[in-house]
Amino acid sequence: MLNLTVVVAAAFIAAEGGTELRLFQTMEEKGFREIATSGFTIHPYPAVKPLDVDAAKEKHQFLALGAALTDASAWILANLPLDQRVQLLRELFTPSGCNLGAIRLNIGASDYSTGLYSYNDTPDDVEMRHFSLARDDEFLVPVAKDVKIIRPDTYVFAAPWSPPGWMKTSGLMISGSLKDEFMPALANYFVKYVQGYAERGITIDAVSPQNETMCDTGGQYPCCTYTAGQEGAFVRDHLAPAFRKAGIGTKIWVHDHDPNPSGIKRVQALLSDPEVEKSIDGIAWHCYCGPENATNMVSVKAAHPNLNFYHTENGPHVIIKERTEWWWAAKVFGMLQNGCGMFTSWNICLDELGTPATGAHLCGGFTVVDSETHKVTYSPQYRLFRHIGPFVKRGAHIMQVDGDNDGTRLILFRNPDGEYVLVVACDGTLVRGIQRRRIVVKYQGRYKSLPMPGGQWSVSTLLFK
Numbered sequence: 001m002l003n004l005t006v007v008v009a010a011a012f013i014a015a016e017g018g019t020e021l022r023l024f025q026t027m028e029e030k031g032f033r034e035i036a037t038s039g040f041t042i043h044p045y046p047a048v049k050p051l052d053v054d055a056a057k058e059k060h061q062f063l064a065l066g067a068a069l070t071d072a073s074a075w076i077l078a079n080l081p082l083d084q085r086v087q088l089l090r091e092l093f094t095p096s097g098c099n100l101g102a103i104r105l106n107i108g109a110s111d112y113s114t115g116l117y118s119y120n121d122t123p124d125d126v127e128m129r130h131f132s133l134a135r136d137d138e139f140l141v142p143v144a145k146d147v148k149i150i151r152p153d154t155y156v157f158a159a160p161w162s163p164p165g166w167m168k169t170s171g172l173m174i175s176g177s178l179k180d181e182f183m184p185a186l187a188n189y190f191v192k193y194v195q196g197y198a199e200r201g202i203t204i205d206a207v208s209p210q211n212e213t214m215c216d217t218g219g220q221y222p223c224c225t226y227t228a229g230q231e232g233a234f235v236r237d238h239l240a241p242a243f244r245k246a247g248i249g250t251k252i253w254v255h256d257h258d259p260n261p262s263g264i265k266r267v268q269a270l271l272s273d274p275e276v277e278k279s280i281d282g283i284a285w286h287c288y289c290g291p292e293n294a295t296n297m298v299s300v301k302a303a304h305p306n307l308n309f310y311h312t313e314n315g316p317h318v319i320i321k322e323r324t325e326w327w328w329a330a331k332v333f334g335m336l337q338n339g340c341g342m343f344t345s346w347n348i349c350l351d352e353l354g355t356p357a358t359g360a361h362l363c364g365g366f367t368v369v370d371s372e373t374h375k376v377t378y379s380p381q382y383r384l385f386r387h388i389g390p391f392v393k394r395g396a397h398i399m400q401v402d403g404d405n406d407g408t409r410l411i412l413f414r415n416p417d418g419e420y421v422l423v424v425a426c427d428g429t430l431v432r433g434i435q436r437r438r439i440v441v442k443y444q445g446r447y448k449s450l451p452m453p454g455g456q457w458s459v460s461t462l463l464f465k
Contacts, residue, residue, distance in 0.1 A: 021464040026383055028456035040446035050442035051403035062396040063341040064155055065389045066102025067348035067366045071113035072356040076349050076369050078139035093151040099389035104344055107160035111221035111359030112347050118164040126185040131192040141200050159208040162222035173222045183234050187242035194250050206251040208284050213257050221359030228269035232276040240279035251281035259296045260289040282308030287331050294334035301339045309339040315346025316364035316379040318354040325380045325459050329409040329425035336398055387461040391421045406437045419465040426452040
């Protein structure tokens with residue numbers, strides 16, 4: 001009879017030098033899971049230039065990942081059975097899911113609403129005597145309160161797609177620009193909005209004067225175009241003074257549009273007035289332009305280092321299937337590495353057709369709720385966020401790290417407690433057709449090899465401390 005030795009295998013080999021590490025991974029053929037991984041070693045890998053964490057440089061701070069709680073999304077959530085709504089919100093706003101830390105609200109109707117509306121359709125009511133949030137009280141406010149119950153420190157910011165039509169050159173919520181004589185009225189509109197939400201227990205932490213300031217939608221959905229000079233005058237002479245007078249601490253962000261060359265030129269013109277810069281906390285950015293445009297923000301940040309940058313909108317699409325985890329890594333990592341402390345998806349949930357909607361776009365949901373079965377499916381953007389949100393803490397620093405990424409896309413964070421979070425996206429292509437891609441991490445003089453799955457996409461999160 002054989003005498004067999006019973007062996008219980010550990011997660012490969014423990015790390016040397018007391019370094020704690022864990023690895024989480026999602027692959028094309030596997031869902032999110034923690035997997036075993038080897039530890040750090042004193043032996044280098046001479047064929048690979050390591051990511052030198054010991055020499056990494058501290059950049060700006062991370063605030064949160066977020067998503068837009070649009071009127072459309074709130075309607076879908078409000079119509080779910082209570083237990084399912086709570087379950088989905090917990091998957092969105094706790095570490096057991098993607099741990100979102102911010103929501104974006106629409107001030108009045110957007111292109112993803114259940115109808116067109118403003119909070120005051122009474123012409124020339126400059127004092128806002130007829131202002132009402134009754135429309136939001138139906139489902140937007142209740143769902144926002146649910147979010148705050150589940151994650152009390154959720155950062156809440158908001159923007160209008162259009163002022164009330166009577167304030168505009170078109171007389172309509174769709175198309176037109178703000179009339180200068182109604183700037184005081186619009187400032188009062190913002191004051192009433194922030195105060196109204198505060199009365200309902202929801203602090204509005206920041207607002208933008210206008211979503212997509214350069215976008216004329218051609219009669220498709222609510223919009224309002226602003227020149228740089230007009231937005232600057234509104235903020236400097238009306239909105240900021242109105243907030244101060246009312247004792248409102250809500251921050252003001254400007255632009256709320258892309259960092260493409262025309263957007264950068266507009267922001268530079270806006271900030272050429274030092275009084276405008278003094279009136280704002282930062283710049284809101286989208287990234288519908290190519291990911292290479294993210295680097296355009298660097299020059300603005302260098303010229304205005306005290307301003308904060310926030311990414312406030314870009315989400316999935318119903319038809320465009322190339323918006324994969326790999327595609328999103330270029331967008332998300334690029335915006336964060338080039339100045340933004342936050343990245344925000346668009347509609348937090350929509351149905352399988354990308355509705356409700358008032359416009360013609362085919363935006364998809366960050367999560368998708370089937371209109372008949374209520375089954376929830378998760379977008380590639382969600383799956384990427386899932387590898388960042390539960391691990392990167394508010395106040396973490398985004399790090400500049402040098403080394404060979406071996407064809408992957410990656411980003412490094414350092415949490416306030418000193419823990420490092422390395423997130424790596426890989427499209428699964430092979431090296432020389434036969435070898436997997438891999439990176440090597442150098443930390444405290446030791447080395448860690450992190451091989452990627454071959455032949456299928458993956459997202460990995462390595463924690464070490």
